[in-house]
Amino acid sequence: MDDSQASSHGPVTHEFTLSPMETSSSDIILSATHDNEFVHISMQPSQNEIRSPCDICCVVDTSGSMSDSAEIQNDNNEHYGLSQLDLVKHALKTIINSLQDQDRL
Incomplete structure (x- = not known):
């Protein structure tokens, strides 16, 4: 969604399903976990950079x-x-x- 589609009448809500994940590249390590109320997203830079x-x-x-x-x-x-x-x-x-x-x- 771009800014032209955002409503000026309140927050934009997007529903999605999260599953624990972890991915890595040469630049960062990204992991995401969730419970019923919060999503914790963690990014760690490469130790070699x-x-x-x-x-x-x-x-x-x-x-x-x-x-x-x-x-x-x-x-x-x-x-x-x-x-x-x-x-x-x-x-x-x-x-x-x-x-x-x-x-x-």
């Missing part, structure tokens, strides 16, 4: 609402005691640890 440097800018909301509980619950309805800001900090640390020498944050 040198990637281009990247510049990353992170903007973090530090307002009072970020101290609210992250509402992460397991099947037993247990809370983990993490705030929304705790999750953002963890995500930023993950980004930092994945940077290479030529990257800029």
Whole structure:
């Protein structure tokens, strides 16, 4: 569907059936898995290739609402005691640890 076919009255919905998959080429490894609510798509670059440097800018909301509980619950309805800001900090640390020498944050 191109942009001329998209409805301006709401989201465009496309129904499809997913099955676990994995494919690879010389450039990337792509895998997809799903459950009833989410689709997880993962791409990993080839280990033999040198990637281009990247510049990353992170903007973090530090307002009072970020101290609210992250509402992460397991099947037993247990809370983990993490705030929304705790999750953002963890995500930023993950980004930092994945940077290479030529990257800029």
